[in-house]
Amino acid sequence: MTRIEPLPLIVSLLFASGLMGWVVWSQRPVEPEIVAEVAAPPAAEVPAPPAVPPVDETRAADLHQAAELAPADVQVRIDLGNLYFYAQRFEEAVPWYEAVLALEPEAVDVSTDLALAYYYLEDTDRALAQFDRSLEIDPAHPKTFLSIGMVRAFGNRDLDGAMAAWEEVVRVAPGSSEALAATEALESLRAVH
Numbered sequence: 001m002t003r004i005e006p007l008p009l010i011v012s013l014l015f016a017s018g019l020m021g022w023v024v025w026s027q028r029p030v031e032p033e034i035v036a037e038v039a040a041p042p043a044a045e046v047p048a049p050p051a052v053p054p055v056d057e058t059r060a061a062d063l064h065q066a067a068e069l070a071p072a073d074v075q076v077r078i079d080l081g082n083l084y085f086y087a088q089r090f091e092e093a094v095p096w097y098e099a100v101l102a103l104e105p106e107a108v109d110v111s112t113d114l115a116l117a118y119y120y121l122e123d124t125d126r127a128l129a130q131f132d133r134s135l136e137i138d139p140a141h142p143k144t145f146l147s148i149g150m151v152r153a154f155g156n157r158d159l160d161g162a163m164a165a166w167e168e169v170v171r172v173a174p175g176s177s178e179a180l181a182a183t184e185a186l187e188s189l190r191a192v193h
Helices: 006-026 057-069 074-086 090-103 108-120 124-137 142-155 159-172 177-192
Strands: none
Touching (some): 074 108, 124 142
16 A cells, blocks of 8 residues: 655645636626736746635625515525625525525536535535535536535545546546546646555
8 A cells, every 4th residue: 555645645635626616716607897807927926716705785685685575586596695605605605505496406506506505614414415416416517526526535535535526527527627627636636646
């Protein structure tokens, strides 16, 4: 059995986590008025993760009012969940995502985002159970497999399970941004084995 050196493993996992976080972050809806021009970082520097946007409280109040007026409006609940999720206020995102799934149980992206919110709230078991639900909806959902890999690697420290999930991303969605992130994570893990 080969001994795994902890420092290269940690560095590789941090890199993979950052890359996967970027993939998940890059898929968020962006409000046009929030987007700002950003200068490219110098080549020698590692770019900082994106800043957490504050919740636009006026928009949140408008969405809350819309949700109250239209109890069956799925999109307003998705928008509220996303508003809180991307501000890293996961405990506030969860009930909105759960409300969406009560109205539209087959919303696989919302199911996967709910699982990620559970993970960020340090409820790994609940996150993995929700990912299973996502895969019942769509057995080839690349974002779900990518996210499972992240949760297995960092939440459960199950590197074999993480690798299997990332290999599945590459199989079901070759050439996608999720497959790119999964390939990078796999290469990082294999480099230290």
